[in-house]
Amino acid sequence: MSKKYKEFKNPNYAEIGEEILSFWKANGIFEASVNQREGQPTFTFYEGPPSANGTPGIHHVMARTVKDIFCRYKTLKGFQVKRKGGWDTHGLPVELQVEKELGITKEDIGKKITVEEYNQKCREAVMKFKQQWDDLTEQMGYWVDLKDPYITFENSYVETLWFLLKELFDKGLLYKGYTVQPYSPAAGTGLSSHELNQPGTYKMLKDTSIIAQFKVKHSERSAFLFEETSEPVYILAWTTTPWTLPSNCALAVGEKIRYVKVKSFNPYTFEPISVVLAKDLVGKYFSEKAAELPLSDYKAGDKLIPWKITQEFSGKDLLEIRYEQLMPYVTNADLENNAFRVIPGDFVTTEDGTGIVHTASVFGADDFRVAKEAGVPAVMVLDENGKETPLVDKQGRFVKEVSDFALRFVKEEYYSDAERNDPEFKPTDVLIAIKLKQENKAFKVEKYEHSYPHCWRTDKPVLYYPLDSWFIKTTAMKDRLVELNKSINWKPESTGTGRFGNWLENLVDWNLSRSRFWGTPLPIWVSEDGEQKCIGSLMQLKAEIEKSVKAGIMKGNEVDMNHLDLHRPYVDRIILVSDSGKPMNREPDLVDVWFDSGAMPYAQWGLDQEKLARGEKNPFNADFNGAFPADFIAEGVDQTRGWFFTLHALSVMLHDKVAFKNVIANGLVLDKNGNKMSKRLGNAIDPFKTIREFGPDATRWYMIENANPWDNLKFNLDGVQEVQRRFFGTLLNTYSFFALYANLDGFEMQENKTIAVKDRPELDRWILSKLQILIKEVDESFANYDATRAARAIQDFVTDQLSNWYVRLSRKRFWRGNMNADKQAAYETLFECLSVTAQLMSPIAPFFGEWLYKNLHDAQSGQSGASLSVHLTHMVSARSEWIDESLNESMDMAQRISSLIHSLRKKHMIKVRQPLSRVLIPVLNEKTVASIKAVEDIILAEVNVKAIEYIDDTSGVLVKKIKPNFKKLGAQYGPRLKEIGAAISQFGQEDIKRMEKDQGYALTIGTDTFALTLEDVEIMSEDIPGWLVANDGPLTVALDITITDALREEGVARDLVNRIQNLRKDMGLEVQDKIKVSVARGESLIEAALQSNREYICRETQALQLNLVDSLNDGNTIEMDDLQVVLKIEL
């Protein structure tokens, strides 16, 4: 005896989730899904480590669903898919959180709290929400190994990072340079962008602004500016930081901006000049009133200075023009050769200034970038150690080489209030302005008020200043990075070619330095005169410490050699000895946290000390082999320049390989209105609540089905609900239907004793054919990392084909009579469909898929060969021999014809229960007839009609329609198509007939004749005169709505059946209960209907007796349209 299929009255999806979860746990299904594939080909997945110092949000469910789907799919396909989890633990967010908790600022570190204590706090804080993350992982069904995760702060992880850094160092890919960063001379420290974004740092400041005149040198390039010009030509550039003018090294112009040369006079020296500036800005500096004044009338000191535009050109024409250094305090051969020229600047606008930007590469971030791109050297001097330094020192004063202003602070705010209040005091900017005016180098000087960043510590203005930084020379490997990226399969493709590809093309070196406390320390020690040592392992560090102790530099008790923590402050206490015997201190910076995560393919395994000692090339623990590179990774698109880049960069630089072969960059999860979710705005969706309410499957399914993962998702709980109702509800109903009747009939699926598919009815063969097509499509979609297409295909199959067509039309087969071949075929077919659906959906909806699979297979006795879990199965492959294209076409036709007939019934207000005698279907070829005949029974049953009659051409009653085949005609006749199309549309029935008879038509338009063939047009039947017809493309259907007495009686009988069934249901009878029906005499039509359809009524209602009686006292009165009847049902 078979076991029962579980039946459910009100299933709760969240409970299904919990039930399956405990099943997985109890049986170790996840572990088994990995272990059972031991020895099979591996599929490598890298988990991008989340940071557990914040709570997980709904977007994490999205990202992790994507990851989970493909790991589960590949497992189904027979691969072994290990998924090592990980935690990202270093970085600024952790520091900020700790500072907030302790109520301290960075300033306090080392004062109120030691670095040691601070870092200890960070270590604790970073795992603060680990439990929530673990809960989410479990509840959403994300399978990842959290028992043995990699943790980026662990010594073995950091040690591996050091090893990799040393590799880069040894390859010459790690170097010290500088970047231009916000710097506070008053505080003597650089400021992070985070610090700069603190409220209140930007304040209005009144600065002296100068438009300086840069004198153009004569050359071939500049010759055009001197045609018909004898006076000197100057380029005008504006600055609000005059103190940077001695450091000017280039002028930047917009290549597309229009510029003009204006002939006029200097307002301070009154000398005749010609100046170059953006055309749009001429009005700003030259008075409209003076435009008409003749230049020759000008006298020194005139208020109105005449001017005249003498030339116009684009920025491109100005490029490479050289000019005389404006304030030549410092120069050298390199500068003379490569600086003081016009370069392109993408940031140049004509909003203010002159449309030409003064560039001092060491004092501006944009300046630094464009100067570097154009190969312009910086204006620097050598300090006492022979090191290059800028013209402003770290205190914010000019160096002695800037003789006129030596040791003057560049910003007046750096002077004390007392000094500034001295009536004789003049800010440096003003002194510079005076000097330039005198030298005929200033065109305009004025006060300018603008927003300027201030140091939050000292409240003094910041400078943009070159600060030491360590870099990875990614530019050296740019070509390989670009080249190897082309072999990565990006989803979506555009992120790979566009966002990522373009970024690689415009790569700059990777700035590795971070001035922080909690992170991976830079393992580089430097002596005062620049000797460097990079440490690549704990082993090496210990050896170096011993050396240092021996040399008497370290005492040996500074650090605990047995438990050497590689974080600050411990590593800072280590002072090594250089080859020449000098003490070396560690470079104080930490490395960018992105290095941590980008190195996870190696660092997650840690170093194998023996391999390391032997000097092996990849001395990582053994698991590294076979787990590099990754087959698949997935993260948010915001990781493009983050994790995706660091993974790629390190892999290419260290191994000349890609780090991952396939990648999905998913989009953002927004709220339902398309706004970013944020806790502050209160529009964030709680993932736990969502899962509790709708279950994990509906949540996952919705996210995948609704839009491609790489598009932004407008997350709407109504949508989740819809998915739950429409898809899961329908699937559940279908299963419930199956379980109900299978249990009644004691059906058991016996895989080896099934009815051959070829012997099953059309409907079964059709749905199985559809199922095979579904398998193919789903498999292909998953293989192409397109889960959305897979989900939509499964959903369409379940709701449209399986439920709304197959089950609906098959219902009678299940509920009538005893077990027979047809019934068994129906059960077997539906079982197969449900079972396969369970498997196909399981990567996306792992709980429900499991639940469905188990419900189906748990009822099988013993030897079924079914797995304990759907996640341990191998994915079915499509059986092409079950695919029947012509049957698919037939059924498609059946669905369309049925729909047309329903529509006609509706128009004539004839309900489906009323049988009709026939439909007419015009057919123009035999193939269509055969196609419809194959599914004739299905159509007739569905629409309650007795017969289909096929009207072919020979009847002569068909009215036809002709349509030009635009595609074919367009290709052939091009411009004449319009006329030809119009002419064809004018064809009458005679023309169509003639064309069919002659297999063509000679169409004459004007004097031209076109030989049309039958392929140039589409001919279809449109109407049968005298009938009411409905059309759907080439299909036409006419319905005979004559209702004979017999049909009327049958209709009444059906109504009666329906009412009796309702009564049965109201009485709470079971499906299989037999009844006795008594009907009171009354309407003659009902009596007649009863007599002529007695057998039918009994069969349908499970009635053993059906009696007409004279009167019923305790019967039920029933209305059927305009008829009334009294009847009674007894057991």
Added chain:
RNA sequence: GGGCUUGUAGCUCAGGUGGUUAGAGCGCUACACUGAUAAUGUAGAGGUCCGUGGUUCGAGUCCACGCAGGCCCA
């Protein structure tokens, strides 16, 4: 300002290589069905396919320029 991306019905989305009546689901309205019933069927209303130009016999689809939203960067 730059790179990428999105824009089709009230909402969420489909619409290979251009082909003349632009589709689906939800929602809305009406009707039907009632042993899958917190289902289901049929019909209806609802579109300047973001705009403007261009290529073409023909553009939702291709090109250019804009507009609006999003992400990343500066």
